[in-house]
Amino acid sequence: MARTIAVQTLIDQLQSNCERSFSDAHAMPPGVYTSPEFLTLEESEIFAREWQCVGRASALKEPGDYLTTQIGAQPIVVLRDEQMQLRAMSNVCLHRMSVLLEGRGNKRRIVCPYHAWSYALDGELQGAPLMDRQAGFCKESYKLPAIRCEEWQGWIYVTLDENAKPVNQQLAELTTLIDAYGMSDYIETFYEEHVWDTNWKLLAENFMESYHLPMLHRATVGPHSKLEEMECPPGYPAFNYHWITKEASLPIGNAHADNTRLTGHWRKTTALLAIYPTHLVTLTPGYFWYLVLQPRGVGQVHIRFGGGLAPEFIADPQANAHMSTLKKLLDDVNAEDRRGVEAVFRGVHAPLAKPGNLSHLERPNYDFGRYLASKLARH
Structure with missing residues (x-):
């Protein structure tokens, strides 16, 4: 009974936080990352039911x-x-x-x-x-x-849910948002699997927000990340997203000269997509990379990590060199992210840990919390 009450308390705290306006939103309570009983509920109410x-x-x-x-x-x-x-x-x-x-x-x-x-x-x-x-x-x-x-x-x-709405219906709005990229035709050129010592939601949230880029990634992509250029619109029931429009530090970050699908500012706009519960995609005009997460208890997450190029860059004579440069950058960025999210996981166990206000660039995290609350409220 005590465990059930503890989980219900976490759900109540999560829902209460989600009822705040975004201007006063806070990070999720530490227990949602550390409670095995909370993960058990996620497995039955989210993972057993969602695409x-x-x-x-x-x-x-x-x-x-x-x-x-x-x-x-x-x-x-x-x-x-x-x-x-x-x-x-x-x-x-x-x-x-x-x-x-x-x-x-x-x-x-x-x-x-x-x-x-x-x-x-x-x-x-x-x-x-x-x-x-x-x-x-x-x-x-x-x-x-x-x-x-x-x-x-x-x-x-x-x-596993025979009654779940088809994926294309759930992601219809996202299809419209990113249609011009032609993501279906992007070619995967690498795939790996990893296990990190953190909670799956901490890694998901890390991907969803770019507020951490200048500091955590100061040795890699941070200097090229202009926070004032980032747009974080409200999310949808099945996903959230944000945009970064800038001159890319890598040639493949912008559209290839042979790309006729994208015009105007879209030729240099990156979309960061968080498809609930665990599919995370960085989609640029020239390449994509992704993470697919699977919890292994509260303290570890299994990661499917892959990426590749848009068809124009696949056909480019310099494709291998472009991909090699990208892969090295992504490996370095992942190493930085791993240090970050593993440090946060250690921190959420602290007796004095307390979630603070979210920044305007963490709108996706707010929407993610609302998604979790909506699914777990069925309990």
Whole structure:
């Protein structure tokens, strides 16, 4: 009972903060980052119900290409079937319930590493060694459970909620906002996975605001970041965003000469997108990079980190050099962000920790808090 009361108190504090006008908004209370019970509620009310990005569709180029992920306790495999359609399925064998596949790769069929039961790319059971000796066994009755899977702007999303509105509906306003970039055609050129020692929301919030750029990133992008040029409009129910319009420090930060999609100031405008709950994208006229977050308890976050180039820069003879320069910069920026968000996670445990007022450049954080409150209020 005490734990339930403690979580309800955090929800009440979060809601009370969200009821303030933005001009008097505060950061979220420390307990939302440190409470295991609060994370349990997030897993049931947010992660088990929301659409979650798992990566770029272009990463699955051939029949049998697959990637794996997990929502809560449910392992999931996403793959291209023989007809090149995207499918998502339970990644758990229907025999003795072993996890089937790990990581990324290509398989012509899915073979359980425990007893060699094998499945076709549509999830139907193909083989079960020696099971023909069991009269009660019927191979045709076995098929890996399907999981909803949709594509938006070149991204793959999955959800465990059969009643969730389609991704394209939830992100219709965002589609309109960024349509001219043509993000669907951007090509991923690198992908990595990392684990940081912080709460998933601290990393999400770090991405959402650019107020920290001049200080935390003073050795990298900070000197090129002009806070007065940043626009932070109110967010939407499924996402928030902000714009930075400036002359980019890298050639690929602005539109390529062959880019005819973008005109005027859009040729040098960067969009920073936070698609709830855990998909974070920096979209520039020439390149993109992203983070997809997955909590591992309150104190660690698994990160899918990737990025690439707009098609005009992919076709440019200097594409490899541009990408190499970008990747080094992103690695340096990530190292700075890691130090920052891990320090904040240590700080929110302090007995005297107290959230202060948000700046006008932290409007996305305010909207993120309102999103969390709206989902957790169902509890």
